[in-house]
Amino acid sequence: MILNNILAFMADPVNIGKEVVDSIETEVKSSTSMLPSLSFDEIIQKLISGAIDIGMRILVAIIVFYIGKLIINKIHSIVRAILVKHSIEKSLATFVLSVVKITLLFVLIVSVIGILGIETSSFIAIFASAGVAIGMALSGTLQNFAGGVLILFIKPYKVGDYIEFGNYQGTVKEIQIFNTVLNTPDNKSIIIPNGGLSTGTINNYSKEEYRRISWDISISYGDDVDIARKVALDILNNDSRIVKKYREDDKEMRKLKEQEEHPNEKETTDEKSIIPVKKKSFMRRIFSRKAKIKENVEKWEKEHRKQSLPQPVKVDCSPTVSLTSLADSSIVITIKAWTRSEFYWPVLYDINEKIYKEYPLNGLSFPFPQMDVHVTKAE
DSSP: OHHHHHHHHHHHHHHHHHHHHHHHHHHHHHHHHSSSEEEEEHHHHHHHHHHHHHHHHHHHHHHHHHHHHHHHHHHHHHHHHHHHHOOOOOOHHHHHHHHHHHHHHHHHHHHHHHTTTTHHHHHHHHHHHHHHHHHHHHHHHHHHHHHHHHHHHOOOOOTTTTEEEEEEEEEEEEEEEEEEEOOOTTTTEEEEEEHHHHHHEETTTTTTSEEEEEEEEEEETTTTTHHHHHHHHHHHHTTBBBBOOOHHHHHHHHHHHHHHHOOTTOOOOOHHHSSSOOOHHHHHHHHHHHHHOOOOOOOOOOOOHHHSSSSOOOOOOEEEEEEEOOOSSSSEEEEEEEEEEHHHHHHHHOOOOOOOOHHHTTTTTOOOOOOOOOOOOOO
């Protein structure tokens, strides 16, 4: 069509040019006829009112923005205080604070844009679409992130614990948002995604304060079991790391022993004695008094419930020696004893060595696998 117009203009430029000019004049007249007939003063008045309206919108948007910033900072401080009070992991606390601040800032910016008169539905749709796309692209990573959040909140293990997960064992060196780093006894670093750790089975060897050790010892047929029992019990009772009767008594004994070894150590000075205490206002004194009364009531209720509940029964954790099986070539006795978790491996190895040395000195032997063969003469 454009080519046809060009060819027509080249054939008859005068008439075609006149037609174009007439069409432009017609369009201008029609557009001007649609505008209302306004005087100069009315136009100036409308411009001034429009400028005032825009200025008021901008002023309100600025005020809302700064007030919103103050509120966001206050919420940020409150959330940070709550996380510090509950001893939340530093990495998780930093992430939570960042998410809270970014979310509130996004809501504030959308609100300010709405006050300025700009349509906000398109912004929200764009961010929602971007969130869906990112979530689908990072599904595996987000699973590890969710697992890290659960681990840091629930705390099935902490830094320094010795754990076992599948075929991996080691000391927890670091808990990150996406991964957990284990340090093996031979000093290898193993990085495990938190997604599997949060849903899998974890054996935490450091969770309990005390653990039980078992030894299976084989002695020859004909050896005295009573002597084997006596020698094993003497070895265990002479080891200070072994629990003699009750775990609670062992814990108390170790605490007293530690106090006797360090009698000159004093408790650290309380921070409240260093920081000058400001005089509380009247309202704060009232609220603090109410909080003190509430604390005393809760303490009384706790003591009352404790007295009404049955006292826990102590479990006997004395070392035991039992004859567990009569094998083909030996008698198997099982030795069991309790010790603190940090003493588990040293006690296991030391008692193994002592039994190996003491049993032969008391007439006990460790038999080799053997078989009796009877040969008969053929007739």
